[in-house]
Amino acid sequence: xxxxxxxxxxxxxxxxWLTKHTTATFTIDFDKQSLKGRVDYDILSRSQGxxxxxxxxxxxxxxxxxxxxxxxxxxxxxxxxxxxSPLHISVPEGVAEGDVLKxxxxxxxxxxxxxxxxxxxxxxxxxxHPYMFSxxxxxxxxxxxPCQDTPDVKSTYTFNITSPLTVIASGVLTTETxxxxxxxxxxxxxxxxxxxxxxxxxxxxxxxxxxxxxxxKVATGPEELHDAKWELERDIxxxxxxxxxxxxxxxxxxxxxxxxxxxxxxxxxxxxxxxxATPTLISGDRQNVDVIAHExxxxxxxxxxxxxxxxxxxxxxxxxxxxERRIGAALHGEPERDFSAIIGWKALEDSINQYGADHExxxxxxxxxxxxxxxxxFSTVPYEKGFHFLYYLEKLVGRDxxxxxxxxxxxxxxxxxxxxxxxxxxxxxxxxxxxxxxIKKKVAGIDWEGxxxxxxxxxKPEFDTTYADQCYALAEKWKDPSFTPSPEDIASxxxxxxxxxxxxxxxxxxxxxxxxxxxxxxxxxxxxxxNVDLKAAYYRVALAAKDTSSYQGVADLxxxxxxxxxxxxxxxxxxxxxxxxxxxxxxxxxxxxxxxxRAMVAKDLGxxx
Ligand code: BES
Ligand code: ZN
Numbered sequence: 101x102x103x104x105x106x107x108x109x110x111x112x113x114x115x116x117w118l119t120k121h122t123t124a125t126f127t128i129d130f131d132k133q134s135l136k137g138r139v140d141y142d143i144l145s146r147s148q149g150x151x152x153x154x155x156x157x158x159x160x161x162x163x164x165x166x167x168x169x170x171x172x173x174x175x176x177x178x179x180x181x182x183x184x185s186p187l188h189i190s191v192p193e194g195v196a197e198g199d200v201l202k203x204x205x206x207x208x209x210x211x212x213x214x215x216x217x218x219x220x221x222x223x224x225x226x227x228x229h230p231y232m233f234s235x236x237x238x239x240x241x242x243x244x245x246p247c248q249d250t251p252d253v254k255s256t257y258t259f260n261i262t263s264p265l266t267v268i269a270s271g272v273l274t275t276e277t278x279x280x281x282x283x284x285x286x287x288x289x290x291x292x293x294x295x296x297x298x299x300x301x302x303x304x305x306x307x308x309x310x311x312x313x314x315x316x317k318v319a320t321g322p323e324e325l326h327d328a329k330w331e332l333e334r335d336i337x338x339x340x341x342x343x344x345x346x347x348x349x350x351x352x353x354x355x356x357x358x359x360x361x362x363x364x365x366x367x368x369x370x371x372x373x374x375x376x377a378t379p380t381l382i383s384g385d386r387q388n389v390d391v392i393a394h395e396x397x398x399x400x401x402x403x404x405x406x407x408x409x410x411x412x413x414x415x416x417x418x419x420x421x422x423x424e425r426r427i428g429a430a431l432h433g434e435p436e437r438d439f440s441a442i443i444g445w446k447a448l449e450d451s452i453n454q455y456g457a458d459h460e461x462x463x464x465x466x467x468x469x470x471x472x473x474x475x476x477x478f479s480t481v482p483y484e485k486g487f488h489f490l491y492y493l494e495k496l497v498g499r500d501x502x503x504x505x506x507x508x509x510x511x512x513x514x515x516x517x518x519x520x521x522x523x524x525x526x527x528x529x530x531x532x533x534x535x536x537x538x539i540k541k542k543v544a545g546i547d548w549e550g551x552x553x554x555x556x557x558x559x560k561p562e563f564d565t566t567y568a569d570q571c572y573a574l575a576e577k578w579k580d581p582s583f584t585p586s587p588e589d590i591a592s593x594x595x596x597x598x599x600x601x602x603x604x605x606x607x608x609x610x611x612x613x614x615x616x617x618x619x620x621x622x623x624x625x626x627x628x629x630x631n632v633d634l635k636a637a638y639y640r641v642a643l644a645a646k647d648t649s650s651y652q653g654v655a656d657l658x659x660x661x662x663x664x665x666x667x668x669x670x671x672x673x674x675x676x677x678x679x680x681x682x683x684x685x686x687x688x689x690x691x692x693x694x695x696x697x698r699a700m701v702a703k704d705l706g707x708x709x
Contacts, residue, residue, distance in 0.1 A: 103146055106519060107409035108469045109239055110250035111186040116150040117143050119248050119255040120200065127284070128263040128304050130230040133218040135302075136208040139245045141255075143201045151191055153203065156242035156249035158184030159212035165189055166204045182473035183239070187246050205246055215240035217694045219361060224305065225321050229265055231305030233360055233376065235369060235696065238410055238474035241297035252408040252517045254294035262286045263304045268319055270301040270371040272353050291372060293351060294515055296406055301371035303358055312357075313337035315350075320359035324379065328359045331382045332392060335431075339393045342430045343423060346503070347400045347510050355396060363662035365694040367391045370398030370420075378663045383631040387595030390428060390440075397423035400510050408517040410474040414464050415523060418486015425487070439567035441491065443600060448484035449557065455479070457556035464489060465520055465552045475696065488558055489551055495561065496542050497531055505530050524548050571597050575604035581616065585623045595631060598624070602637035606644055617645035627653060636666045643673040651678055655685040662693045664700060671701050683707065 105115045119141050126137035143153060157176065165172045173190040195201065209216065219231040234244065242249040259269040262284050271289030278285050308322040312333040320328045336357075340350055356374045359382060368391045369376040375395040381388040401419035421444065429437035452462050460466050461477045464485050468477060494502040508530055513522075531543045551558065574590070577583045590598055605612065605620070612620065621627045626638035627650075635657065642650035654674050658667060675682035686705055690698050702709045 105252075107250040107252045108472075109183065109410050109474055110156055110248065110252075111154060111183050112156050112248040112250065112253075113150065113152065113154040114248045114250055114253050116145070116147040117153050117248070118146050119253055120144050121257070122247070122255045123258040123260060124245060124300070125260040126262070126302075128232060128261065128265075128267070128302075130218070130232065130264070133211065133216075133232075134209050134213075135216070135244065137260075138204060138206045139247075141201075141203040141205075143203050145195050145197055145199045145201065148197045151193075153189045153191060153201075155187045155189070155246040156184055156239075157187045157246045158214065158240070158243040159210045160243065160246065161208045161210050162187070162246070163206040163208075165206075167192065168202050172203075181471065182475075183471060184242050207245065209244060213243045214695050215243045217363060219305075219363070223363075223692065224361060226306065226323055229306040231265075231303075231361060233303035233305075233364070234301050235365065235376070235694065236300055237298040237369060238478070239298070240696075241300050244300065247297040247300075249297045250409065251296040251298060251406050254296050254406070254515065254517065256294050257289075257291040257300065259289040259291070259302070260286065261289070261302065261304075265304045266307040266319075268301075268303045268307065268358050268374050270295070270299055270373055272373055289373075293372065293404070295372055295403065296517070299370075299372055299403060301369070301374065301376065303360070303374075303376070305361075307358070309356075313340070313355075315340070315354050317354070317356045318359060319356065319374070320379070321361075324359065324382065327384065328357075328382050331384070331386055332357060332389065334386065335389050336392065336396075338431065339389075339396050339427055342427045343393075343397055343400065345430075346423060346426055346506055348507050350399060351404060351514075352399055355399065357392060357395075362660060363692055363694050363697070365662055365664045365697040367663060367665060368395040370395045370402055372399070372403050378661075380632040380661055380663055380666075383595075383633070385595065385631060387631060388633065390424060390596075393427045394420055394424040397427065404515065405510055405513040406517040408519050409468070410477070411465055411468050412519045413474075414482040414486030414489070415518065415520065417483040418488075418490055421483050421487040422490040435564050435566040438564035439596065441487070441561075442563050442565065442568045443596060444480070444484040444487055445560070445563075446600075446603065447480045448488070451479045451481050451484075452556055455481075459555060462555040463553055475700075485558060488561065491561060492551075492558070493527070493546075496546070497539055501531070501534065501536075501539060520552055567594075567597060568600060571600040572604055575601050578605050578612065578616070578620070579608065581613070585619065587623060587625065590624055595634065598634055599637050602626075602634070602641055606637070606640045611644040611646075612641065614642075614645050614647035614649075617642045617647045618649065621650075632657070632661055632663075632666060636670060639670060640673055643670075643677055646677055651681055655681060658685050659689045659692065662689075662697050664697050667693065667697055668700060668704055672704050675705055 103115045121142040123140040126135040165174045175188045177186045179185040215234050215236050221227050224231050259271050261267045264284050267287040269289040271291035275288045307319050308325050309317045309319040310329040312318045313336040316336045318328045358374050358376050364378045397420045402416035407415035425437045425440050455462050629635050639654045
């Protein structure tokens with residue numbers, strides 16, 4: 101089969117070449133804040149007569165390139181935003197389709213690298229050692245090493261990493277050898293399941309580990325280990341077992357979690373073998389473990405079965421939200437799943453309102469041609485519109501038959517990448533093949549075109565509103581300025597229920613008065629909460645109420661967490677009520693934020709970096 105290039109976010113000519121195996125040999129240099137070393141590739145020729153290999157790069161310092169041991173001719177072409185500088189490598193004559201070339205590139209990362217954050221000892225919690233971690237999704241792997249930086253290409257990996265501090269990578273650790281210098285250790289990891297470049301991950305620092313399940317460990321700073329273990333050990337193995345029943349056995353060996361320093365810009369990142377997670381999950385109440393169910397679910401949706409480009413990203417995130425909510429339902433019942441779906445629907449409405457209902461990025465399959473930065477198109481749309489599409493399909497065909505489709509689909513595309521049209525074809529042939537006339541009729545009525553390409557909200561489903569109703573009823577009471585609240589109001593609520601109450605109040609047409617907002621915070625004990633989700637939601641109410649006594653608390657929080665989910669909305673909301681403070685707060689904290697977060701907040705506030 102002749103491959104076609106269906107990912108617009110790569111400059112590589114991957115239709116002609118396929119990376120089969122990648123060996124990354126790097127030394128982590130904390131002083132220079134750089135990775136230095138060599139990457140070796142087994143590259144398969146999939147066409148006849150292509151004379152060049154083109155790889156993605158971004159701000160890399162390349163020293164030399166060889167093919168089959170002989171020096172190769174190469175050229176780094178001009179940079180264009182946001183895709184970077186394509187690296188053109190000349191290939192010797194006589195290479196035929198099916199041949200595998202041994203390509204080798206010596207390089208180091210530069211200070212413009214967008215995939216890495218380096219922390220000085222002073223920026224870490226115990227202030228003893230430096231720390232570094234990577235975040236490659238969506239298109240930052242190219243700033244670590246030249247690669248076919250597209251989810252449409254999957255390679256197996258060997259990581260050969262030397263560091264003076266503990267190293268974690270997205271592979272299984274096989275050996276660990278102290279070097280002759282008595283200072284550095286070389287860690288070797290193998291990733292035998294082929295993965296896209298965006299799942300390449302590294303972290304190194306003062307990291308300790310503890311067991312949290314029969315095939316799981318948690319890794320984090322030594323002082324944080326005890327709390328992190330407590331937060332996760334009750335649920336992790338249960339999550340894995342439920343997911344295995346829904347799909348099929350877990351294929352990656354271990355499932356571990358690395359809890360990062362507070363500047364980690366996401367809630368979680370599904371790096372294989374080691375999910376990377378924000379420390380805000382460790383809230384002391386086990387109320388945020390659904391993020392781990394989500395990242396674990398990516399072990400099937402995303403990591404094993406992968407969307408072939410960022411245009412079809414819903415195949416990763418929509419499916420993952422679907423599986424995450426099925427895990428939640430298996431543990432806490434169906435109403436819990438619908439409650440979560442209602443929260444998701446609300447988030448979808450918010451995103452769509454923010455973009456405008458006919459915006460390209462509100463489509464299930466957005467057009468990302470012509471140099472769109474996938475980070476800019478990122479929103480809850482692929483998550484929730486994707487989830488709601490699957491939820492609709494499940495209701496249409498019935499839970500029992502949908503549950504048979506799940507393993508069929510994940511088996512068919514395991515270790516592959518696909519687009520939405522292949523999903524459609526697989527779905528239709530599965531359900532048409534069941535021999536059930538009624539189901540056949542139902543699936544014939546699916547408006548695929550409309551579901552894929554209509555911007556704005558999809559048709560709204562019916563939800564079980566048991567849990568949500570309790571939240572809306574309480575929020576409603578707050579509309580009356582004479583309502584006397586008590587801690588009892590929320591005593592039986594889950595963390596998510598409290599969040600829904602706060603969001604509903606924040607969305608009142610006329611905001612609470614500053615006094616009432618303060619009363620809300622003190623009665624429900626929100627300001628002192630260790631749960632940052634709750635605290636941030638409360639601050640949104642306080643800012644809408646223009647409660648000036650809360651502004652400093654907001655500014656402080658913005659200096660303690662770098663998770664974009666909190667930093668971006670809080671910075672924007674603070675900017676609305678006190679631009680001067682918002683700008684000063686950003687100025688003070690921008691060195692603490694991850695490069696991706698820093699760039700996003702600068703855009704949000706309309707300031708140059
Ligand atoms: N893969 C995403 C994070 C991501 C997406 C990073 C796009 C870079 C680009 C991860 O699985 C995720 O969705 N995390 C969520 C948590 C989840 C419970 C919705 C997050 O970070 O908030
Ligand atoms: Zn996800």
